[in-house]
Amino acid sequence: MDGKAQAEKGVNIGIGEYRMDSSLLTSIGLGSCVAVVIHDNRKNVGAVAHVMLPDSNGRNDRPGKFADTAVPTLYNLLIDGGSNKRDLIAKIAGGSSMFKQFKGNLDIGQRNVEAVKEALTKVHVVLVAEDVGGTCGRSIIYNPSESATVHVRRADGTCTDI
C-alpha cells in the first residue's frame, strides 16, 4: 500500500494492538472487544487500543490485549509523548454480547467495559463518551488531528459520533 492509500484508509488496530498517532486510526469489527481512545485536546494526538479481555492476571507480553494493562499503556505513551494529564479525555466503544448461551462467554463484553472504566479511573482520565453493550458489532474511525470525535458504525447500519 502506498503512503496516500495508507493515509486515506488509516491504520487499523487489530486485536490486542495499540498505537499513538495524529492521523487516521480505525478499529474494525469490535464485538465483545472494546476500543479505548484517549485523546489529547491540546496537541490533537490520540492513542487507541483494541482490548479483548478484562484482566491480564500479571501477563505483560501484550499490553493492548487486556483492559488493566492497555489503559495505563496508552496513558504512559501520551504522557511520555509530552501530553499534559489535564488535556486527556477518554472514549470507548464495543463490549457487545453475541453468544450469551455459551458458558465460555461469561459476559466478556460487559466485563471488558467495566474493567476499562476502572482502569481509566485509576489513571484519572475522564470518560466523556461511550457507545457500548447491546448485541451488535461496531467499527470505529477516529482522526485525532481533526477532532476528538470518534465515528462509530454499527453492524445494523446506524452510525453515531461520540
Place this chain on the structure above:
Amino acid sequence: MELNAKQLDAMRELGNIGASHAATSLSTMLMCQIDMTVPEAMVVDIADIGEYFGDEISALVVFEINGEINPGGYVVLHMPQSSAIRLTNTMLGTTDENRDFNEMDESALLEVGNIMVSQFLDATATLLGIVMLPSPPALAIDMAHAAFANVVSMVTGDINEIILFRTELTSTVNDIASTIVMLPYENTLGRILELLDKLVDLKE
C-alpha cells in the same frame, strides 16, 4: 503455540475429511455439486484476524464442541450475507436476493449449520477415535470480525495465536461460499495432535 510441518499437515488432513463430509451434506441439501478448496491449517496471530474476517455483514453459526473433550472449543460456519441469502433462497424456493434476513432465513441457516457441522465433527472425531458432538447452534448476523473475535475471546487467554482450520466450500451453480473454522482450546489441540500422532505412527 508451535506446530511443526508434519503436525500442520495432519491437521490439514483432518480438516479435509471433516469438510468433505460437510460438503457432501450441503450438496445433498442443495441438490447440486459443491466444490471444496484444499483445506488450510494456519497459525494466525490474534492481531491479524482482520486479514481473514473483515467487517462485511455475515452469518456465523457457532457451536461448542462437547463430548469426550469437554469443553473442547468451538466450530464456526461462516457465510457472507449474499451467500447466505442465496443459500436460503435455494432451500426455501424464494428468489429475492436483495433483502434482509428474516426469521425463516435464520431458522434455515441454523439447520444448515447443524447438519454441516455435525457431519464435520462426526467425521473428524471418528478418525481420531473419540466422540465430539456439537452443542445447539447459536446464530449471529453481524460484522464477520466482530462475531468471530467474540468467539476467539472465549478460547484465548494465555495464547496470542489461534489455529485457523479453514476450508472453503463453494457452489458455482448457486454462487455460495462458506468457511468452516475450528477453534479448539489449547489443551484440546494438544489432545487432537496426540491422537493424530498415534494414528500416523500406527500407519508406519
